[in-house]
Amino acid sequence: MYRAIAQDIIKSIIANDYETKLPTEKVLMARFNASRNTIRKAIDVVFRHGLLRRVQGSGNFIIKQPDESATVLNLSIGFDRAAMVEGGPLVSKIVTFDKIKADEKLAKQGNISVGDELYRVIRLRYLKDCLYDLEESYFPRAIVPFLSEESVQQSIFTFLRDAYGITGSTTENYVHQVRLTAERAQLVGLPEGDKTLCLDGINYLANGDVFNFSKTFFVYEDLELYYHTENIDLEN
Template sequence: MYHAIAQDIIKSIMADEYTTKLPTEKVLMQRFDASRNTIRKAIDVVFRHGLLRRVQGSGNFIIKQPANSGTILNLSIGFDRAAMVEGGPLVSQVVTFDKVQADDRLAGQGNIAVGTELYRVIRLRYLKGTLYDLEESYFPRTVVPFLSTDSVQHSIFAFLREAYDIYGSTTENYVHQVRLNDERAALIGVPVGDKTMCLDAINYLANGDVFNFSQTFFVYPDLELYYHTENIDLQK
């Protein structure tokens, strides 16, 4: 239940419903008809996604994104790509939707066994009519038994939450520059060998199983990255 509440709070923050700080725990308990423990778990999820700053004795304040860009990629929000973009939502054009078996390359990329059956989804995604990225995404069928043609047109993570109660627990992100090969360059419409920013991501369930891994090639102009970390005093 707290995952759904966290999603609702995140949507409210992204929609500027909460502009300065979250309501008190008591108010949120009444709004969601939930216990204090459930609300605190939900707030913890929102905090880990880089949207809150905790001030002891004062509450949970909204972290403002930099005002000089409307295209901020929040790497802390790894479980829902729709929430990554200011000014969204993204509109998808599905290039490929099929099933494949993991070869050595995909097994290494996704930290899975060779031969694992996967759903493969390759999409071009647009923000306000401009190409935003090329996404190559894979879902092991041992964890995700079914994806529909309609589900891959929209937020796949939202579909997984609603259909299977699948929520990501941890995400590994790796950002690097790559040169585009023939196939990717043709899809994006740029010369072969052009450099672009690439995000490699692996998404895990709480039990450690991989439910998604992907490579996303970003082409949107003036894109900025944001990442949230929590400082821990290891000497305590």
């Protein structure tokens, strides 16, 4: 239940329903008809997504993007939700949707075995009619039993959560610059060899199984990165 409440709070933050801070725990308890413990667990989830700043004795304040900032890719919350802040959601154009078997390169990329059967989804995604990214995503069929062309048009993670109860436990992200191959350059309309920001991601279930891995090439103008961390006192 707390995860659903956290999602609702996140949507409200994205929609600017809260001006500066979250309502008190008492107000949220009444709003969601939930216990104090459930509300606190939900707030913890929102905090870990980099949307809140805790001030002892004052409450949970909303972390807002500066007005003068460029479009911010919030790796803590996921770039789908970050795009919503800027006028999304993202609109997808499917380039490739099929089933393949993992070769050595894909097996290494996704931390899976050679020969594992995968759903492959390659799509261009647009924000406010402008090309946002090229996404090459793979879903092991041993974990994800079925994807349809309709399901990959929108948020695939939302479909997996709603249809199969598949939610990620751990995500590994690696952000780096790469030069576009001829095929990728043609898809995004840029010269071959141009540098672009690339995010390599692997998503794990709680038991350690990979349910998704991907490469996303961002071409949206003036994109910046944001990542939220929580300081831990290692001496205690």
